[in-house]
Amino acid sequence: MRPANRLLLWLLLAPAVLWLGLLIVLPHLEILMLSLRQRVAPHEYAFSLQQYATFFDEPLYWHTFARTALISLLATLLTLLLAFPVAWHIAKVARGRSKALMLALLLLPFWASEMVRTLGWVILLRGSGVIPQWLFHLGLTAEPVELLYNDASILLGLVYSSLLFMLIPLVNALETLDDSLVEAAYDLGGSRVNILRQIILSHAAPGIAAGSVMVFMLTLGNYLTPVLLGGKNSMWFTEQIYTQFITRFNWEQGAAFALLLLVLSTLMVWVGLKLTGQGFGETLRRT
Amino acid sequence: MLTFPDLAIDLDVRGVSKHYRQHGKDFTAVDDLSLRVPKGAFCSILGPSGCGKTTLLRMIAGFIEPDAGEIFIGGNSMRGVPPNRRPANMIFQHLALFPMMSVGENVAYGLARRGIAKKLIQHQVDAMLERVGLAGAAVKRIDQLSGGQKQRAAIARSLVLEPTLLLLDEPLGALDLKLREHMKLELKQLQAQIGTTFVYITHDQSEALVMSDFIAVMNQGKFEQTGTPQDLYYRPQTAFVAGFVGNSNRLSGRMGAGAGSVAQVDDGPALFVSPQQAFPPGRSLALFIRPEAIVLACPPAPLENFANRLSGKVLSLFFDGANSTVLIRLDDSDIELHVALFQNGFHADIHPGDTVSLGIAAEHVLAFAV
Amino acid sequence: MIPSIPQSARSRLLRTAYLALFFLFLLLPLTVVVIFAFNDAPYPLPPWRGFTLDWFFAQGDRIGLFHDEEMLASLWQSTRIALWVTALSLLVGTCNAFLLERCRFRGQRLLSLAMLLPLVIPGVILGISILAFMSRLAQFADDTWGVELEFLRPGLPLIVLGQFSYIVSIATLTIAARLKRFDTALEEAALNLGASRWAIFRTIILPYLRPALFGAGAIAFLLSFENFNTTYMLTGSDAPLTVLMYGRMKEGATPVLNAVSLMLMLFSALLAGIVYRRKPD
Ligand SMILES: Nc1ncnc2c1ncn2[C@@H]1O[C@H](COP(=O)(O)OP(=O)(O)O)[C@@H](O)[C@H]1O
Numbered sequence: 012m013r014p015a016n017r018l019l020l021w022l023l024l025a026p027a028v029l030w031l032g033l034l035i036v037l038p039h040l041e042i043l044m045l046s047l048r049q050r051v052a053p054h055e056y057a058f059s060l061q062q063y064a065t066f067f068d069e070p071l072y073w074h075t076f077a078r079t080a081l082i083s084l085l086a087t088l089l090t091l092l093l094a095f096p097v098a099w100h101i102a103k104v105a106r107g108r109s110k111a112l113m114l115a116l117l118l119l120p121f122w123a124s125e126m127v128r129t130l131g132w133v134i135l136l137r138g139s140g141v142i143p144q145w146l147f148h149l150g151l152t153a154e155p156v157e158l159l160y161n162d163a164s165i166l167l168g169l170v171y172s173s174l175l176f177m178l179i180p181l182v183n184a185l186e187t188l189d190d191s192l193v194e195a196a197y198d199l200g201g202s203r204v205n206i207l208r209q210i211i212l213s214h215a216a217p218g219i220a221a222g223s224v225m226v227f228m229l230t231l232g233n234y235l236t237p238v239l240l241g242g243k244n245s246m247w248f249t250e251q252i253y254t255q256f257i258t259r260f261n262w263e264q265g266a267a268f269a270l271l272l273l274v275l276s277t278l279m280v281w282v283g284l285k286l287t288g289q290g291f292g293e294t295l296r297r298t
Numbered sequence: 299m300l301t302f303p304d305l306a307i308d309l310d311v312r313g314v315s316k317h318y319r320q321h322g323k324d325f326t327a328v329d330d331l332s333l334r335v336p337k338g339a340f341c342s343i344l345g346p347s348g349c350g351k352t353t354l355l356r357m358i359a360g361f362i363e364p365d366a367g368e369i370f371i372g373g374n375s376m377r378g379v380p381p382n383r384r385p386a387n388m389i390f391q392h393l394a395l396f397p398m399m400s401v402g403e404n405v406a407y408g409l410a411r412r413g414i415a416k417k418l419i420q421h422q423v424d425a426m427l428e429r430v431g432l433a434g435a436a437v438k439r440i441d442q443l444s445g446g447q448k449q450r451a452a453i454a455r456s457l458v459l460e461p462t463l464l465l466l467d468e469p470l471g472a473l474d475l476k477l478r479e480h481m482k483l484e485l486k487q488l489q490a491q492i493g494t495t496f497v498y499i500t501h502d503q504s505e506a507l508v509m510s511d512f513i514a515v516m517n518q519g520k521f522e523q524t525g526t527p528q529d530l531y532y533r534p535q536t537a538f539v540a541g542f543v544g545n546s547n548r549l550s551g552r553m554g555a556g557a558g559s560v561a562q563v564d565d566g567p568a569l570f571v572s573p574q575q576a577f578p579p580g581r582s583l584a585l586f587i588r589p590e591a592i593v594l595a596c597p598p599a600p601l602e603n604f605a606n607r608l609s610g611k612v613l614s615l616f617f618d619g620a621n622s623t624v625l626i627r628l629d630d631s632d633i634e635l636h637v638a639l640f641q642n643g644f645h646a647d648i649h650p651g652d653t654v655s656l657g658i659a660a661e662h663v664l665a666f667a668v
Numbered sequence: 669m670i671p672s673i674p675q676s677a678r679s680r681l682l683r684t685a686y687l688a689l690f691f692l693f694l695l696l697p698l699t700v701v702v703i704f705a706f707n708d709a710p711y712p713l714p715p716w717r718g719f720t721l722d723w724f725f726a727q728g729d730r731i732g733l734f735h736d737e738e739m740l741a742s743l744w745q746s747t748r749i750a751l752w753v754t755a756l757s758l759l760v761g762t763c764n765a766f767l768l769e770r771c772r773f774r775g776q777r778l779l780s781l782a783m784l785l786p787l788v789i790p791g792v793i794l795g796i797s798i799l800a801f802m803s804r805l806a807q808f809a810d811d812t813w814g815v816e817l818e819f820l821r822p823g824l825p826l827i828v829l830g831q832f833s834y835i836v837s838i839a840t841l842t843i844a845a846r847l848k849r850f851d852t853a854l855e856e857a858a859l860n861l862g863a864s865r866w867a868i869f870r871t872i873i874l875p876y877l878r879p880a881l882f883g884a885g886a887i888a889f890l891l892s893f894e895n896f897n898t899t900y901m902l903t904g905s906d907a908p909l910t911v912l913m914y915g916r917m918k919e920g921a922t923p924v925l926n927a928v929s930l931m932l933m934l935f936s937a938l939l940a941g942i943v944y945r946r947k948p949d
């Protein structure tokens with residue numbers, strides 16, 4: 012390589028190294044170090060696994076952790092089920108204008124911020140909000156019921172926020188499925204269920220994996236939706252991290268929590284990709 | 299090798315080689331080639347794909363460094379001169395017109411890089427576009443041009459820089475047949491009119507024959523023969539050239555033992571061959587006979603003026619207007635020959651199953667040792 | 669199933685109904701946000717008390733969006749952050765794209781994977797890890813040299829860095845994807861016509877990348893403007909828009925929130941329109 016090219020390579024490498032080093036790698040090492048120490052006296056710290064011990068000793072913490080993981084999983088599954096028929100319709104049935112319109116409609120909520128979407132759900136679900144009032148006026152409930160601040164409302168909000176991240180990879184994957192494969196299978200006597208399983212799902216597997224991984228990660232790391240739609244009952248793990256860090260100023264504990272969440276997230280993503288036999292890089296590029 | 303004693307030489311390639319490593323083995327793409335192209339000539343390099351034409355052209359343009367040898371353009375050595383300083387411009391295989399610029403901006407591109415004033419550029423661009431028949435197209439986008447117009451725009455973009463040498467890498471390859479036929483003539487006329495030296499690469503022998511002042515036939519990194527189109531067509535020096543340039547019937551056989559130049563075709567008749575070259579008896583040969591060199595008589599008649607007199611049966615007729623041929627199987631053998639019809643005064647009144655006589659002059663049976 | 673395969677009328681009906689319900693579900697929250705921006709009541713809740721533009725323009729008992737100093741200040745803060753993040757992301761993203769597509773060096777594959785990493789880290793964790801690391805740097809500077817590095821404390825610079833840390837991944841992906849499709853023959857043609865390396869970059873490659881730069885820029889701006897998770901962890905005294913809205917929502921929302929939401933949606937739609945209209949080339 013010529014010296015001029017060498018220099019150019021270094022110049023191009025510098026921003027990437029600074030970015031990944033100063034904003035990703037070192038901060039996470041810092042979190043790791045923080046999580047492995049304990050304050051023994053003012054301004055004096057010692058190595059300890061106490062932060063992790065606290066997590067397992069205190070039911071509130073690991074309950075919240077498990078609950079967050081479970082609801083995220085449930086939300087991912089629900090999103091997939093809700094989105095698949097729509098993705099199929101957009102990819103395979105809709106044509107021309109109606110297809111473009113549907114895609115635009117899908118994108119609309121996601122060009123609006125998460126804050127706006129959540130505000131919408133609050134207005135809809137609150138005891139004094141739109142839906143409880145309707146139910147009351149229609150005589151379906153004796154008095155306006157509070158639909159907000161429960162697990163269902165959290166799930167609803169999470170699924171709603173995740174739809175696009177599931178739909179886009181699904182639509183992309185299904186669009187590359189050759190119609191004639193489905194026709195051939197049908198022609199050869201395949202039942203609908205069989206065609207779905209053997210032809211469609213196996214073809215769409217990369218898209219399903221990409222969408223599910225993305226949705227799971229985003230849900231697990233979400234803060235705004237569970238907190239605003241779940242209120243005091245939200246018990247979301249990111250909220251615990253925030254509380255430890257910002258409210259209690261207990262950075263060591265918060266760092267341990269953050270690391271646990273990161274490990275869980277990475278693990279689930281890894282398992283998800285292994286199960287469907289997908290690579291990490293290509294999966295992310297797909298979304 | 300042709301020599302041009304009283305002409306200035308625009309391109310002088312001296313012993314140039316290029317090796318690549320392929321699958322761990324050394325592979326010679328261009329093998330010790332030399333070539334001299336005089337000023338104002340239209341020179342074609344003709345060869346099958348993969349023979350190293352593009353590699354040679356890119357070495358002339360400066361995109362590839364030769365491993366050995368030296369290249370002179372306009373008398374100056376190009377050693378160490380980067381491609382953007384060479385007085386040679388290139389027409390790329392897929393033209394490489396800049397899609398984000400208008401036609402005018404494309405043509406102005408090289409001039410602007412020289413830092414010429416805008417007004418002057420404008421003037422030169424308009425003049426050049428007019429010359430290639432694109433007057434008024436300056437404001438069009440590239441994708442608004444037809445295939446032939448794109449071709450002309452690419453040529454204008456290079457010629458406006460007044461290069462010593464214009465290098466063209468199969469520029470007609472992407473066009474459909476009709477347009478290709480048309481552009482062949484147009485390119486030739488354009489070159490004659492502006493007088494810039496062209497080095498034109500192609501695997502299509504008809505393109506090379508129609509356009510060139512002289513042709514270098516290339517095979518496996520080497521030149522087989524250099525000469526005018528007529529030289530190559532009528533006086534091929536190697537079996538490869540005889541087979542590659544124009545259509546021929548190819549037969550294999552060996553040299554006969556008797557006196558005179560008689561070859562015994564494998565499982566076929568004995569033929570008098572062109573006495574250009576002497577071969578020892580028993581030498582295996584490749585024989586080439588052009589379809590239009592065979593004279594037909596139908597109904598059969600003695601063809602006394604021909605050294606070789608044969609008879610056969612029409613197998614099939616390939617009607618293609620003036621290019622119509624028939625396929626004839628020789629009697630008592632499996633040998634099949636293509637024979638041009640138009641040349642023989644027949645048009646379509648010959649039918650499969652007809653029996654015919656064939657006459658071939660000895661000098662039209664070319665023999666090469668294999 | 670695909671249209672060419674026969675289907676009963678009932679299942680067709682079912683599918684149409686499902687699609688209709690789905691899109692209703694999708695659009696309902698946005699619709700109520702817009703409607704209650706114009707409700708003549710102190711809270712964005714039913715019943716409907718008549719149409720008003722108070723929540724945009726009022727300046728007395730009610731304070732409309734355009735006179736809400738705090739809200740306007742946060743909008744400005746968000747804009748400044750988004751501009752910084754966009755500029756930085758495009759600059760570094762372009763460098764990264766060239767690094768990935770045009771250079772060959774050891775560890776390149778690893779680096780290209782590492783560049784995707786920020787996308788799988790939850791935003792909250794990105795925020796607090798940067799907060800913790802920068803605090804340590806600030807502490808270190810204070811202890812060793814006795815200088816107070818204010819920009820390493822929560823505030824605009826940290827928010828910019830936090831958002832940039834993952835948005836630049838997206839910019840890199842977008843720009844690299846287009847650069848990958850660049851026909852290098854164009855570059856050779858320009859070189860052949862006498863252009864220098866720098867001229868080629870300026871006149872050929874940059875114009876070619878322009879659509880990707882526009883797209884990546886718009887997305888970066890929007891993502892920055894909307895970001896909450898990372899921003900919330902890094903906010904100092906001047907709250908950007910999302911953080912302010914969050915605070916007000918916890919206190920009890922007023923229709924001003926709906927009004928600002930409407931403005932945000934309009935702005936996003938405008939940006940989206942620009943991006944998608946440029947798509948064809
Ligand atoms: N960069 C390269 N590395 C290895 N082999 C190459 C390279 N470029 C060309 N070749 C090989 O050199 C030979 C000649 O290629 P080329 O000059 O492109 O042929 P042509 O233009 O006549 O079709 C081919 O066999 C090709 O595979």
Ligand SMILES: [Mg+2]
Nearest residue numbers: 348351352353
């Ligand atoms: Mg070639």
